[in-house]
Amino acid sequence: MDYRNSDPLVGPRSEDILPQTATTAVKVVIVGGFGVGKTTMVGAVSEIRPLTTEETMTRAGVGVDDTRGVARKTTTTVAMDFGRISINDELVLYLFGTPGQERFWFLWRGLFEGALGAVVILDTRRLEISFDVIGRLEERGVPFVVAVNSFPDAPAHPLEELRQALDLPPTVPILVCDARRRDSARDVLLTLMRYLHSQAATPEAL
Incomplete structure (x- = not known):
């Protein structure tokens, strides 16, 4: 039967299709406190249309969520963000951004499953929110790097001072x-990726 008014089926965009040369896929988790830039990073780097689960913030979070430094933020990730990037013709990274609010941290367990490594995004205006995040990665033995996000009004500190403050x-x-x-x-x-490779090549890291 011909439905002349029906919408045509639309397939995936060419850039959404996984390259045929890809031989290795790695799961990477993007973590950090509320409003540090996780959704932004996944969206900026993903070569496919990123999946986001952002919802408008409601009064349910008043008195519960720490919004210091991000008072103008109106949405929040309630489940995860997802994106993909090809590092080269063979290596593909699947990116999973975690919710930043502590009341959604129970979802982290599933997102960490199978993750080879993680990126911790840091906001120097609210350094203290990163302590528990890093602690959870260390408890699970997930290798990670720390990325200091450059907010315009954030104080700049030497990286070695930040390393000491975070006890890295x-x-x-x-x-x-x-x-x-x-x-x-x-x-x-x-x-x-270089850090993970160096760990795999170092007997002491095994």
């Missing part, structure tokens, strides 16, 4: 990024 081992990479820029977000992911 000297081997954990920490770098400055702009989560809005694709090239900057990609550099963070490349840093994570």
Whole structure:
């Protein structure tokens, strides 16, 4: 039967199709406190249309969510963000952004399953919200790098001072990024891949 008024079926865009040369897929988790830029990073770097689960913030979060420094934020991730980036012709990263509000942290367990590594996004205006995030990764033994997101009004600190404040081992990479820029977000992911490779090549890390 011919439905002349029906919408045609639309297939995936060409850029959404996984390259045939891809041989290795890696799961990476993007973590951090509320409003640090996780959704922004996934959206900036993903080569496919990112999946987001952002919802409008409601009064349910009043007195519960810490909105210091992000008072103008009107939406929040309630489940996860998802994106994909091809590092080269063979290596593909699947990116999973976690919810930042503590009342949604129960979802982290499932998102961490099978993750090879993680990116911790840091906001120097609210350094303290990163302590529990890093602690959870360390408890689970998930290797990670720390990306300091460059907010215009955020105080700048030497990276080694931040390393000491976060009590990071000297081997954990920490770098400055702009989560809005694709090239900057990609550099963070490349840093994570190099770190994971160096760990795999070091007997002491096994």
